[in-house]
Amino acid sequence: MSISDTGSLIMNIIIHRGINQIGGCITEIATDNTKIIIDLGSNLPGCQGEEFTKQDIEHITAGADAVYYTHFHGDHVGLSGYVHDDVEQYIGKGAREVNICKYSVLAKHDSKYERDLSVAQNMKTYEAAQKYDVGGKGEIFITPFFVDHSAFDSYMFLIEADNKRILHTGDFRSHGYLSKGLEKVLDLKAKNIDLLITEGTMLGRLDEKVVQESMIKAGAKALLKEDQRPHFLFALCSSTDMDRLASFHAACKETRAKFLCDSYQKSVLDIFTKYAAPYSNLFNFNDETTKVLVENCDFERDLRPNGFIMPVRASSQLDFVKKMLHYFPDAELVYSMWKGYYEGTEEQKSQNVIDFVNLFHGQFHYLHTSGHADVETLEKVCRITNPSMGVIPIHRDKNTRFEELSIAKTVNVITKSVTIDDMNIIVK
Numbered sequence: 001m002s003i004s005d006t007g008s009l010i011m012n013i014i015i016h017r018g019i020n021q022i023g024g025c026i027t028e029i030a031t032d033n034t035k036i037i038i039d040l041g042s043n044l045p046g047c048q049g050e051e052f053t054k055q056d057i058e059h060i061t062a063g064a065d066a067v068y069y070t071h072f073h074g075d076h077v078g079l080s081g082y083v084h085d086d087v088e089q090y091i092g093k094g095a096r097e098v099n100i101c102k103y104s105v106l107a108k109h110d111s112k113y114e115r116d117l118s119v120a121q122n123m124k125t126y127e128a129a130q131k132y133d134v135g136g137k138g139e140i141f142i143t144p145f146f147v148d149h150s151a152f153d154s155y156m157f158l159i160e161a162d163n164k165r166i167l168h169t170g171d172f173r174s175h176g177y178l179s180k181g182l183e184k185v186l187d188l189k190a191k192n193i194d195l196l197i198t199e200g201t202m203l204g205r206l207d208e209k210v211v212q213e214s215m216i217k218a219g220a221k222a223l224l225k226e227d228q229r230p231h232f233l234f235a236l237c238s239s240t241d242m243d244r245l246a247s248f249h250a251a252c253k254e255t256r257a258k259f260l261c262d263s264y265q266k267s268v269l270d271i272f273t274k275y276a277a278p279y280s281n282l283f284n285f286n287d288e289t290t291k292v293l294v295e296n297c298d299f300e301r302d303l304r305p306n307g308f309i310m311p312v313r314a315s316s317q318l319d320f321v322k323k324m325l326h327y328f329p330d331a332e333l334v335y336s337m338w339k340g341y342y343e344g345t346e347e348q349k350s351q352n353v354i355d356f357v358n359l360f361h362g363q364f365h366y367l368h369t370s371g372h373a374d375v376e377t378l379e380k381v382c383r384i385t386n387p388s389m390g391v392i393p394i395h396r397d398k399n400t401r402f403e404e405l406s407i408a409k410t411v412n413v414i415t416k417s418v419t420i421d422d423m424n425i426i427v428k
């Protein structure tokens with residue numbers, strides 16, 4: 001064990017990836033005898049950086065006591081399949097189930113996902129607000145706290161080691177249905193932080209309007225009721241964004257329209273209902289008067305009279321929607337994801353999304369709010385946690401500058417390798 005001049009342990013914080021790109025985040029926190037990795041994300045499509053190989057990930061995770069995942073999005077969990085079986089991997093309970101569900105479908109179509117599926121099945125789970133001794137060595141402790149994000153069952157982590165307190169936020173926001181607890185948790189559990197590692201996605205999207213998730217519900221309801229005639233709406237959105245699906249489901253429920261889904265979407269909704277319905281009826285998707293399965297519904301009887309919203313996936317449902325347009329030629333598209341996929345730079349654009357929009361002749365209703373914290377929230381988190389050593393902004397575009405926020409006048413912004421007290425911060 002290395003002991004510094006002051007008698008403390010030497011601690012290394014390594015930002016392996018994420019300081020200048022959104023997604024693909026990997027953070028390592030290590031003392032001499034204990035090592036924990038937070039997230040092993042794969043690069044998002046269009047990312048210019050080179051992807052890590054299996055060897056790279058084996059090297060990063062060699063000797064690690066545990067890998068903890070903040071949530072199941074691919075840009076946080078996508079390289080988990082490369083980790084050697086000896087290293088324990090942890091995720092939230094509900095997130096584990098969604099991850100298995102996702103990889104089961106992928107593995108059915110492509111055998112390269114079989115390893116990811118078996119790793120997802122073998123992941124261990126953690127509970128919110130429980131403190132865990134990483135590797136059982138009494139050096140590094142981790143406590144997950146629930147956060148609201150566009151992925152169900154997401155967490156931030158408080159890491160305590162050698163009297164130092166590090167808060168890693170993961171991806172989060174303060175404008176979702178389940179965001180109310182954020183300030184309270186920070187106030188109670190994360191004041192007097194030494195080092196804050198936060199996402200900064202919205203630093204590069206300052207012109208994007210961030211509204212409360214409840215406004216999406218109101219917008220969907222207005223669309224369904226427009227002109228007092230039935231509307232047939234395909235909503236291009238994430239199949240695992242519980243808040244968004246709850247917004248559309250509630251809009252249907254309140255207008256007597258149907259919430260139409262396929263069997264994959266239903267299996268994800270069943271997981272949401274199991275874990276989240278006990279907290280709010282908004283997440284109870286087990287509602288057969290509103291929700292109908294496309295495989296066994298009668299279009300004329302079930303859909304024609306009051307209309308529907310059907311959440312659809314850009315990745316795999318284009319042909320299905322093409323067929324549906326024969327039955328509902330006046331169906332409309334609701335665009336409920338980041339606009340950059342359609343009208344961003346060449347790297348940001350997604351051909352799948354463009355194809356979908358083209359199917360509707362470029363016409364759509366835009367109903368979306370970000371899954372990420374707006375700049376005011378980032379500043380608020382900084383203010384409450386008051387990180388004495390500084391803040392490391394990750395999960396952000398290359399040219400964004402956390403340094404330009406007003407909070408940066410009082411908080412040290414760390415974007416390069418530096419040693420502070422007995423902590424070596426290595427930014428790769």
Ligand SMILES: [Zn+2]
Pocket residue numbers: 022023073075076171395
């Ligand atoms: Zn992310």
Ligand SMILES: [Zn+2]
Pocket residue numbers: 071073149150151171
């Ligand atoms: Zn995410």
